[in-house]
Amino acid sequence: MEKIIELHNIIKEFDGERILDNIDLDIYDKEFITILGPSGCGKTTTLRIIGGFETPDSGECRFDGKVINDVPAYRRHVNTVFQKYALFPHLNVFENIAFALRLQKVPEDEIIRRVREMLDMVALRGFEHKNVNYLSGGQQQRVAIARALISQPRVLLLDEPLGALDLKLRKDMQNELKNIQQRTGITFIYVTHDQEEALTMSDPVVVMADGKIQQVGTPIDIYNEPVNAFVADFIGESNILDGVMLEDGRVRFSGREFVCVDGGFEKNEPVDVVVRPEDVDFVAPEKGMLTGVVSSVTFKGVHYEFIVDIGGFKWMIQSTDFVDQNEKIGLSIDPDAIHIMHKSEYSGKYGDYSSFSDELDELSNADTVEEEL
Amino acid sequence: MKKSAKGSFVAAPHLVWCVLFIIAPLLFVIYYSFTDSEGAFTLDNILALPEYGDIFLTSIEMSIIATFLCFLVGYPLAYFISRSSERQKKVYMILLMLPMWTNLLIRTYSMMAILDDGGFLNSILTALDLAPVHIVGTKGAVIFGMVYDFFPYMVLPIYTAITKIDHRLIEAAADLGCNSAQTMLRVILPLSRSGIVSGITMVFVPSISTFYISQKLGGGTFELIGDTIERQFQSYSTYNIGAAISLVMMILILISLAVMNRFSDEDAGSAGAARIAGTGK
């Protein structure tokens, strides 16, 4: 696979505030890459630099190896599906999709043929003469995708394209987007704050926070091997504990020594230990590696969600077994369920469920949706 | 249904006012158009209208030219202002509003003071040893007066329409390959159509019905519809023929307004957009 877009040391500031701090990223041809991060992390700005709507203060943006920092948006082989679509309200569905071809002065019969193809692809056959203002969100979305794809760009940028859709539709569109990407072989760069979306669709996922790239990897890598407390907490739920790496394969946390599979740390290095809530098994208290008291139980459908107090630290545990509140239980953790990370600036900020409640979680999620620069 | 309609009675004074002072006067225009000075039914007023055909044509011609010139000069101005910084926009808006709130008579009169044979322009020309020009009393002077007087009414609605355009649409156009000229022609111009239509209306209607501009800048040498109507009412007291002329003018304007509004409300379609874009060329 060849690199199609390379970002080198990109720095961008707005009003003295550093939005992008030394971004380095290689994007390969024909892949579906997702940039994931909370509000203000710089993901949209990164996308706008690739699209040609912003110029970096320093650093290089390369396309096919050539620097394109100063190439205007209309000369780039990159098209965008905008947040809330930005369809032209004065043009009908057909003319919206045909827009780029009309600019290229493509012959009328070819325009008709290619627009038809696009309409078939996004399942909007028969909508040619509809007014775009009267389409549903999902339909507008499809028009936006067709409009961006018709000129066969090398790269398609998607800026939270599913954000305005309801849950059911969002799931359908996720599959559809993935299909379209595989069929057309166009590189998709997808920006979202929704971790589930990122895990479902992407080849690689780029996790960003505070203007920096935290981690790049496949969804499975990112979930199983997060590099720091931020990534561990942002992708899925995590219990993150202070620990000490005694030697390769041996780690101490929660007042006890555990066997693990990670290695390559200094002797006695302080580390962050991640244990996913679903990787903990309930056992009888006397058989448990750790013992604790259940302080709350929430029914979640497929499983129960417990908050368990273990020596003052609140763990989140998900299990299909039911245990009642205030009951004393034992916990068992397999070696491969323990993930060790180096300490980072995010250590101690995440992964503690002592003040956890659904309500608070909603509030903190709320911040991630606010529009970014 | 009855429950929530409660409270609509407060609109009653307004409804009465509308009937008495908007509808009734218009009915009187119609009544006078079809009666003679004795109050007897007649078609004479209507039949006499062809006499005024030339005046009608001149008025229409001149106000169309004035409207077109306003658009030609006004659209770029509105566009440039819309691209200025917030601070500058505010200053430009005040500069644009000030003439609007200055009495039309004063503006027209000041224009005449400059263009008159013994006016400012000619005294400058004479001082420069150039031949004085005779402007007041020509068609050009009247058209210029119309443009000058009603120009802000063209710029303001266009400016409003342009600033309302979602910036992402302009980005989307660039993304799909439009350079700035193409963005202007294919996106900004069609999307500011509603502003263009109201601008045209707001210039055309007062232009075609003016009588003061033609009196002052036309130097009394020729007549527009407005002059004719004014004379019937203020000088000759021939209300019936005046009413008939007004009626026809009103109908003409209403028809053109209806056509224009169709334009701006027309469903999203490339044909309409192209036609509007064509007039901008």
Added chain:
Amino acid sequence: MKYISKIYIAIVFLILYIPILVLMLFSFNKTSNTGAFDGFSLYWYRELFKSPETFTALKNTLILAVSASLIATVIGTAASVGVVKMKNRFLRSLVNSVTNIPMMNPEIVTGISMMLLFVAIGTFVGAQDKLSFWTLLISHVTFCLPYVILSILPRVKAMDKSIPEAAMDLGCTPIQSFFKVELPMIMPGIVTGMIMAFTLSLDDFVISYFTNGNDFQTLPLLIYSMTKKEVKPDIYALSTLMIIAITILLILSNFSGSKDEVDRKRHERMIAKAQKKQNAAQIGNTGKENG
């Protein structure tokens, strides 16, 4: 491009302002020459102030503008509130169209149509002076009404229907709810409408020209009669004073308006933020449950 636009804007405004500036300049001319400046003097201003006509016209204009704008505002506010409550859609759009007629119609047609009405009524009741202050007032209220309604109606429409309901739920009678809750909410629109009506009335010439009586002259009518005679700089002086007054008003209103605007924008941002949080909380919620 930047320069071209700056130059273009400058040229257009220059042309727009030259006549006004020249007129102001010549109002200070020593002689009655309107072509060449013979020296600075306040002679024409003195002339202007000597004539009682000017002051009467000024007084008349203000009386007319204040009363017309007040009446139009009261009727227009009631109309806006009432029209929104009308259930019959056809009737509602009919009322709107009729209301807008004076705004769409050429002024001269509005003028002569009202003149015809007044003359006919005057003849019918055998009045001596068919046109008077009262006919002028009626015509001013009529052409101000659509502008008043235009600035109030959107506010009424935008008002959340549950707000008067909430007020009544808390114990307001419908009338109390109107005065304590609805009226304050649409007040900005009412103020704008009234200012609009006031300035339109001040400025009107064409309609006044056809509906005024001989005994009541306004400033625009005075200017008209002055321009009918020989060109003399006293009218320049009067115009200069009017332009200065308008400029001051416009700058003042823009200045205070800008502060309002800032407040409004800040307020809107806060509301938008709060709403986003709410939406996001919902999204987060559904996302969590399925995640």
